Amino acid sequence: MPSPILQVRDLRTQFLTDGGIVTAVDGVSFDLYPGESLGIVGESGSGKSVTALSLLRLVPDPGKVVGGQVLFRDQDLLQLSGEEIREIRGRDVAMIFQDPQSSLNPVLRTGFQIDEAMLAHKKATKKEAHARTIELLKRVRIPAAESRVKDFPHQLSGGMRQRAMIAMGLSNAPAILIADEPTTALDVTVQAQILELLADLNRDLGTAIIMITHNMGVVAGLCSRVLVMYAGEIVEEGPVEQIFENPQHPYTWSLLRSIPRVDALRHERLRSIEGLAPDLLHPPSGCRFHPRCPFRIEKCLRDEPRLQEVAPNQQAACWVTMDRARKEMGADDRTDIRPGAGSGLKPGELID
């Protein structure tokens, strides 16, 4: 196994708000291997985007990375000087964002904004940068790239803008591309094209991708490994297929149940996760998911679970885990558990 290109250790990011301190990222650790594509999934407010921003120290103002390490090629990105981290940004680790409409500067030509990514790191002369921009735009399949470089962002369609953003991210051939919900603001058909493009680039260029999304479907299409975040913490981690097949954290399980499926039985209703995302100003005691968890036990209210091996390469932070929940309920069929549907468990019924 190759050594990881990025090692995140116990990352903690806090926001100082009027109401108090919000710990948006609370002790997140993970590894990223060269050429890998890793998904980070969670609801809005789970801390997935803040995690991504923390890696490059781009957390907006009341927020601050307060602890941990982000080791990239043996240097801790959190300890670098402003000038050193600037050189990493965009050159070694690039990032693209959710809304291509607002992420491109409206008063600068699209082509120039891509040139700039290269010029900022003295990777090319103006002329070379310009030529490479056209090449990149072709690569991300923007038609008539030669004339599009002169367009302003408002003259491009949403899909084209996101392609331009991706071209910008790839311009310095970075080792890692962080994509923060790159498809959320786009039409469904365009979403698929963008994902396909990212998958191709991942395969052809060997760029490692960290895909931040709330959409399990996106992860299934693109990633090989996935982290599931809830309330600032990683609650489950493992290979995508394995997690889809056999989720062990009830949160992952409910996330998966909320994906619409074509092959689902007609009478099977799409489920959403009950309850609200937790208030991070006053996080719940014990396991942060327990107020919404259909399988919680006494212990979940008191003690915070840690990530532990639940299957080969798969870890989950749960006192109960889905395997045990099923066993206790006597359900054989994996898809048969329907909490709250009458036949299932009532909260607290499971005995530790």
Place this chain on the structure above:
Amino acid sequence: MFTRGTLIYIGQRLILILLAVVGVSSLVFLAIHRLPGSALFSEHLHGQQFQLLLHHYGLDKPLWQQYLNFIIGMLHGNLGESLVNRGVAITPIVVREMSVSAEVGLFALIFTIGLGMLLGIVAAVRQNTWVDYVLSTTSVIGYSMPNFVIATFLILIFAVWMDNFTQHTFYFQIGWSGRYGTIGEIWLPAFALGFPYASIVARLTRASMLEVIRQDYIRTARAKGVREIVIMVRHALPNALIPVITILGPLVIGIITGGVVIENIFGIPGLGKEFATSILNRDYNIVVGVFTGYAVLVGLANLGVDLLYVVIDPRIRY
């Protein structure tokens, strides 16, 4: 940047300006139509001479004919003749004074925007520090000072006290030597004229910068590894400029009208000085001419502002 559509737009605007100029001067002409006659009458003239004079200025004709002559004359670029200095044509005077007023106004405008934006940016970048508080408070003081008060203190400091203090070796000459002033002569009036507006621009720039530096595209630029100073100058500033430009229209009008006072204090031979002098001399033909000049100046300045939009914000097309 400028397409054929823009040229058509400019053409349309020029026609509108012409209409506005005719409208303004007609209003003023009709409003004061009785005054020129009585102004002449007040001179020590005998009946016959007075009648000759009235005839000379066409004031013996019925009003509608006077007005028609005035409009026809104006469309030919002829604003008539001074009532006080007989035989002196008004158009060349007004045109020359317009250029002087425009020169002072332009300097004041550059100064206003330059200083205002600089202070606004500094306050925004140093938000909620003492720098910010000092600048915000100074800004209220700035726009609470009438321009003639600022002019007064500038003259006191740079002309009077500096003169006394350095024993007449180093001080600023107040006045206007040539047709167009020198830099040394123009910067004090431009400062006095622009300072209150610079305070307003600083406030607006601060608010707009604070808005802009929170935008996603600034984050994108950071994520690309662009230097912070470049981000501020190239990415934030042009966007922060857009709301500032929306007040450029009122700002330019304010500077033009403020010039009336400033030109009189500093003795600058522009439209404003002429305005005060002509009212004092009761030279009503020149009053009408000065207003015509102002209408042209305001119209062109507003057109200039609208065209600036196109340069700064590529989303705007005419």
Place this chain on the structure above:
Amino acid sequence: MAATAAAVVHRPAAPEQASLWSDAWRRLRRNRLALAGVIYLTFLVAVAVLALFYTPYRMSEVGVTLPYSGPNAHHWLGADYLGRDILSRIMVGAQISLVVGVGTQVVVIAVGVPIGLMAGYFRGWFDQGVSFIINLFYGIPDLLVALILVFLLGPSLTNIIIAIAVTRWMDMARLVRGQALALREREFIEAARASGAKPFKILFGHILPNSLGPIIVQATFGVPAAILFEAFLSFLGLGVPPPQPSWGSMAADGIAAIRIAPHIVIAPSIALSLTLMAFNFLGDGLRDALDPRQRR
């Protein structure tokens, strides 16, 4: 989203008026600059009232001391080019400034508020007409309009107030129009309409009281603008006729003698600047106090 929802909930509905005003007062007291403004303005009003009954010297009396003489024990602010006592003239000048400033705003409110209310509430052709005129006025240099008006009407206190109001009424009309446009869609207005209230009752009984905050703020900023205008007019010799002193004309007199007797121009300049500043600080404070959502 949450912020918008909260803002909607906390918007003042009619029954909450009392607490709105006391809240505003509490917030205003905490703003030190605004408080300083209030104290200065109270002092200024006291001086203006005092000047009705008492000034150290008669303000128009020529030669009470040597012309151009500087500040001394008998004449705290010195004397002007005719040997008139400057302190006395400053005190009387405060009356002029306050009367012009407040008087103009009274006219502006009397004209702008009903026009704005009706334009915003009835919309349609009336609104279009009003909006057109408002925009027309914004395009014309206000100082020049005021100059020509005073010039035509003749310089007197009333005419100056009229001339300034003509150039400033649209600020108020535009603001109130916007308020009426926004408020007419609110539930309590619709409830009043549904219960058969006449438009007049709705406009002045419901929409106006709920727009008072912004109107007060606008008027507070309007006062210094009007005082400034009067100073400009007086400075150009088109202000209140002599020997009535105005800070603007006193400054104009003083500029001529700036090299030999700078105190003549300095005294009215400082009085004028302080007054304008006090009103502006008060306006800032009122805006923050009455509209907490706009605070920075």
